Amino acid sequence: MKNFIDNIRSKPAGGIILLFVSIQIVAIIGGLMFADSFRYLNPANIAVLLKSMAPLGIMAIGVGILMITGEFDLSVGTLYTFCAIVTATMVKEYSLSPYLAMLVGIIVGILAGLVHGNIVNKFAIPSFIVTLGAMLLWKGSTLLYHGAKSLRYKYESESYEVLLKGDVGVIDASFFWFIAVGIIFYFLLHHHKIGNHFYAVGGNAEAATAIGINPKRVKLIAFAIAGGCAALSGVVAMSRVGSVQPGGGLGLELEAIAACVIGGCALMGGRGSIIGIMLGTALIYTIQDLLLLLRAPGFYFDMFVGSLIIIAAITNVALRKRL
Amino acid sequence: MKKLFSIILATLFISIGSAKAIDKDSNNDWSDIDILFLIWTAEDVEFFVPSINGAHDAAEDQGISMYMEFGDSDTAKTNDIIETAIANGVDGIAMTVWDDDAFDEIVCKAMDAGIPVVLHNIDDSQRAKGNCRMAYIGQFFIETGQTLAERMISEHGLKAGDHVFTPVEFPEAVYAVQRHEGVNNGITAMGGTTELLGTGTDHSEALNIMVQYLLGHPETDAVIGLGSTPTSVAVRAVEEAGMDIPVGGYDITPEILDNIANGSLTATVDQQPYHQGFMSVTMLAQYLKYGLLPADMNTGGSGLVDKSNVESAFKWAGITR
Numbered sequence: 001m002k003n004f005i006d007n008i009r010s011k012p013a014g015g016i017i018l019l020f021v022s023i024q025i026v027a028i029i030g031g032l033m034f035a036d037s038f039r040y041l042n043p044a045n046i047a048v049l050l051k052s053m054a055p056l057g058i059m060a061i062g063v064g065i066l067m068i069t070g071e072f073d074l075s076v077g078t079l080y081t082f083c084a085i086v087t088a089t090m091v092k093e094y095s096l097s098p099y100l101a102m103l104v105g106i107i108v109g110i111l112a113g114l115v116h117g118n119i120v121n122k123f124a125i126p127s128f129i130v131t132l133g134a135m136l137l138w139k140g141s142t143l144l145y146h147g148a149k150s151l152r153y154k155y156e157s158e159s160y161e162v163l164l165k166g167d168v169g170v171i172d173a174s175f176f177w178f179i180a181v182g183i184i185f186y187f188l189l190h191h192h193k194i195g196n197h198f199y200a201v202g203g204n205a206e207a208a209t210a211i212g213i214n215p216k217r218v219k220l221i222a223f224a225i226a227g228g229c230a231a232l233s234g235v236v237a238m239s240r241v242g243s244v245q246p247g248g249g250l251g252l253e254l255e256a257i258a259a260c261v262i263g264g265c266a267l268m269g270g271r272g273s274i275i276g277i278m279l280g281t282a283l284i285y286t287i288q289d290l291l292l293l294l295r296a297p298g299f300y301f302d303m304f305v306g307s308l309i310i311i312a313a314i315t316n317v318a319l320r321k322r323l
Numbered sequence: 324m325k326k327l328f329s330i331i332l333a334t335l336f337i338s339i340g341s342a343k344a345i346d347k348d349s350n351n352d353w354s355d356i357d358i359l360f361l362i363w364t365a366e367d368v369e370f371f372v373p374s375i376n377g378a379h380d381a382a383e384d385q386g387i388s389m390y391m392e393f394g395d396s397d398t399a400k401t402n403d404i405i406e407t408a409i410a411n412g413v414d415g416i417a418m419t420v421w422d423d424d425a426f427d428e429i430v431c432k433a434m435d436a437g438i439p440v441v442l443h444n445i446d447d448s449q450r451a452k453g454n455c456r457m458a459y460i461g462q463f464f465i466e467t468g469q470t471l472a473e474r475m476i477s478e479h480g481l482k483a484g485d486h487v488f489t490p491v492e493f494p495e496a497v498y499a500v501q502r503h504e505g506v507n508n509g510i511t512a513m514g515g516t517t518e519l520l521g522t523g524t525d526h527s528e529a530l531n532i533m534v535q536y537l538l539g540h541p542e543t544d545a546v547i548g549l550g551s552t553p554t555s556v557a558v559r560a561v562e563e564a565g566m567d568i569p570v571g572g573y574d575i576t577p578e579i580l581d582n583i584a585n586g587s588l589t590a591t592v593d594q595q596p597y598h599q600g601f602m603s604v605t606m607l608a609q610y611l612k613y614g615l616l617p618a619d620m621n622t623g624g625s626g627l628v629d630k631s632n633v634e635s636a637f638k639w640a641g642i643t644r
Contacts, residue, residue, distance in 0.1 A: 044565045045538045052531035143367055149641050150369050152577055237527040241556065243578060247367035248525040288532065293539040298520035299494050 013276035015319035016263050019312060020279045020286075027290060038293055047170040049289050054174035055080075055237035056255055057281040058181050062229025063253070064260040064277035065189060069215075069222040070202040070269025071127040073116060074253050075134035076230035081249035082138045083109045084234030085146050088153040088244055098155045098164070106231045112138070113227025117220040127223075135253070142246045150245045153238050164239040174236045178278070181229065186274040198222060202269025259284055262313050283312055348612075356387040356415070356611050358604060359408045363394045363401065363419040363444065368524075370551055370574060370596060373643055374444070377600030378417070385608035398425035405429045409436055415607035417600075419444045420454055421497055431455040439610055441617050443603040444596070445497050450619075457610070458617035460603045462594035464498055468505020468549075470625045471571055471592055475545055476513055478589055479569040483514025486542050490533055490557070491549035494519045502549045502573065515544075522553045530556040530563070537564035548572030554579050558587045575628065575640055583633045590629040593636065597643040598622040 008014045031040035039045050059076055066073055087105035090096040096104070116134055120127045166173045189195035200208035201215045208215055233252075238244040263280025265272030287308045296304045360378045362371050375391065382389035392408075394401035401418070402425070408416060409432060416433055420426050420442055427447075433440050434455045443460045447453030475481060487510050491499040499519070507517045520536055522529035529552050537543055537560060545568050546561060548554030554572025561568055571589045572579065582588035599622050606617035628636050636644050 039538050039541070042538060044563065045535070048531055048534040048538070048563060052528075052535075055527055139365075139367065148367050148369050148372050150576060237525075241526045241530055241559070243526060243555075245367075245369065245524065245526060245552075247365060247369070248527075251523070252525070285531075289535050292532070292535040295539055298518045298536070301520060 009319060012271070012273040013264055013279065015316040016276045016279045016283070018319055019315055020283055023283070023286060023290075027286070040290070040293055043170045045289065045293070047167070047172060049285060050170065050175040051172040051240065052285045052289075053281050054172070054178040055233045055240075056252060056259060056284070057178045057278055058236060059230050059233040059252060060256040060259040060263075060277050060281050061181055061185050061274060062226035062233075063256040064263070064265050064272050064274070065185060065198060066127075066222045066226040067257070067260050067265045067267070068189070068198045068202045068269060068272045069219050070205070071120065071219055071222065072131060072257070073113070073127065073134075073223065073226045073230075074131040075112070075116065075138055076226060076233075076256060077249040077251060077253040078135050078138035078142065079109055079112055079227060079230040079249075080234035080237070080252060081244065081246060082112075082142045082145070082234075083231035084153075084238040084244045085142055085151055085246065087231075087235050088151050088238060089146065091153070091155055092151070098157065098160050102232075102235050105235050106228050109227040109229075109231025109234075110224045111227070113223040113225070113230075114220060116227070117223030120223070121216040121219060135250075139250065146246060148246050150243050152243050154242055164236070172240075174240055177232070177236050181232065182274055182278050185225070189274055194218070194221065199270055202266075202271075204270070255284065258309060262309065262316060264316065284309060287312065351386075351612075353386045353608070353612060354388055356385075356608060357413050358382070358387060358389045358415040358417060358607050358611075359404075359413050360389055360391045360600070360604060361394060361401065361404060361416065361418040362391065363396060363421050365395050366393045369576065369641075371600075372596075372641055374596035374600035376642060377597040377602075378604045379600075381601045381604035381608065385605060385612070387604075387608045387611075389604060394419075396421075398422055401426065402429050405433060409433050409438060413438060414611055416440045417443055417603040417607055420447045420456065421445045423448050423453060423497065427454060439607055439617070441603045441607050443599040448497055448501065458606060458619050460599050460606065460617075460620045461622055462592070463621045464501035465505040465508070466621070466625060467573075467592045467594070467623070468502045468507075469509045470505075471547060471573075471590065471627065472506045472509025474590055474627060475547060475569060475571045476509065479545060481510070481513065481515060481545060485510075485515040485544040486540065487515060487517045487545045487547055488520070488533075488536060488540065488543045489517045489547050489549055490520045490522045490529070490536070490553035492522055492524050492529075492552050493550075494521045499549055506547050506549070517547075519549075522550075524552050526552060526556050529553055530560055533557065533560035534563045537561065537566055541566070544568055546570045546572075550574065551576050551579070554588075554591060558582045575636055575644055577640065580628075580633055580637050580640060583628060583630055584637070586630060590627040593623050593626070593628045593644065595623040595644070 027040045030038050083105040087101045090101035119130050197213050197218045201218045205215045259280040263276030392404045440456045441458050442456045446459040510517050546557045548557045551574035555576045555578040557570045573592045609615040
């Protein structure tokens with residue numbers, strides 16, 4: 001058993017896997033023992049827990065890949081809203097199919113990421129500053145494009161209802177999108193040479209250049225992925241609630257960075273994994289869910305969530321360091 | 324010829340009548356009066372669209388100049404904007420006191436400099452005693468909270484021991500504290516309990532956290548959203564939690580109106596933001612022009628939007644409602 005645990009801990013996301021599984025075991029035992037008062041295993045609870053992870057999780061995957069290359073994108077929260085509004089208006093005002101409109105929204109997100117990356121590369125300005133400016137730029141662009149009114153997004157189509165709003169048992173369509181994005185980027189990051197380039201550039205850009213990697217090109221790709229994931233995240237969230245608010249999304253960029261750090265991404269780049277990022281996101285929402293099921297006082301709720309996120313991050317680091 | 328003459332005469336009478344009704348001093352040019360209309364949040368908050376429309380309409384009606392700034396929910400930034408306005412010699416300020424202490428000095432400084440200040444949307448919790456402002460145009464939060472609670476009790480038979488969930492975007496904000504106080508007064512008076520929970524303004528995030536709360540509190544007997552975000556997603560949250568309990572709330576959004584129309588939401592309190600913008604600018608303009616003193620105004624009164632009157636709200640939502 002000890003060897004098994006040590007083996008897991010030696011993996012890149014070993015700490016977060018152990019932490020997440022431990023919390024799940026405790027919660028499941030609690031749910032079985034106190035089924036009436038602690039409804040963790042209630043199908044409705046499992047459903048909302050899985051639904052809640054998807055938008056932040058998809059965004060965090062893009063943010064995490066960018067962090068592995070040593071860069072940040074603080075504009076993903078406002079870009080999430082801008083791209084969702086572009087998608088909704090494509091359907092409502094230009095009568096595009098929701099899938100084509102979704103593609104347009106994602107392309108806008110990718111282009112935005114490319115613009116951010118180009119500015120960072122060309123002018124050697126820290127991405128923190130460039131994307132801080134971009135955060136305000138996309139926030140203002142949303143108002144310029146649509147105004148401050150919320151936008152309803154309902155599309156009557158059988159395939160759309162299944163692919164973006166349907167469910168299989170307790171698993172919502174949005175969770176399948178999250179898993180699909182996770183699988184795609186898992187193979188890209190861990191089984192494709194571009195993944196090695198991300199780690200190499202984030203770990204030591206000069207050494208990466210010395211072995212023939214073009215750090216600017218690699219970072220540009222990472223920025224584009226972050227922008228595209230932010231856009232998809234916005235569309236998934238909008239489809240879930242059936243509307244989009246121009247003021248929404250702000251603050252999600254920090255939650256996404258938190259999910260990545262909890263999941264083992266290094267702030268300075270060069271370290272991180274897709275499984276870690278996905279479990280980091282899942283852990284944030286599990287903590288929130290457990291606190292609400294345990295009846296933490298609502299007025300001080302953020303204090304409990306914040307404290308437990310810090311404790312989770314410390315535990316993750318401690319588990320890794322025991323190697 | 325006779326018919327043409329009649330038409331010209333009628334048009335002339337109507338024109339003269341209208342001009343008299345609209346403006347008794349139309350010969351004066353008041354465009355040199357410059358008013359700052361300050362929104363306390365960022366510019367992307369949907370709630371303020373009717374308020375801004377109202378302020379613009381009032382400035383146009385009064386023939387004055389008005390410019391708009393946004394405080395981004397930041398007390399320091401808001402103070403800086405007002406300080407700059409005072410230095411620039413603005414003639415009047417319409418603003419919001421969303422923090423009981425942060426604006427006390429700056430409002431007094433403006434008033435001392437001879438610049439009238441009228442509040443809109445949120446007042447000091449001590450009202451006129453807590454701040455130097457001349458008047459407040461907005462909702463009286465505690466009273467409306469109590470009205471809504473009483474409506475929910477009478478319509479749904481809430482009784483002693485019942486629990487009411489009261490989610491709100493920012494539990495620490497003055498509007499949240501006072502609305503909760505009003506709702507809580509009504510609910511505790513009949514022996515029930517309430518609990519606040521912060522939802523933020525992102526609808527997707529708000530929906531998740533509200534469903535999770537309801538699953539963790541299956542004894543909940545009603546939901547009263549204290550702001551537009553939780554009220555917009557409350558019906559959906561109740562459905563996703565597999566419950567069948569009544570919902571009420573505050574403000575007007577397309578989702579809220581749809582839910583009132585289909586009977587899944589009992590009633591909402593409309594604080595009439597158009598009036599808040601329109602009347603605050605109008606009162607400032609008329610004070611500066613004629614010395615007419617601004618007075619407090621409870622926009623929306625204690626009226627609720629429910630199934631009986633939802634149609635007119637639908638028609639004008641996002642424009643004047």
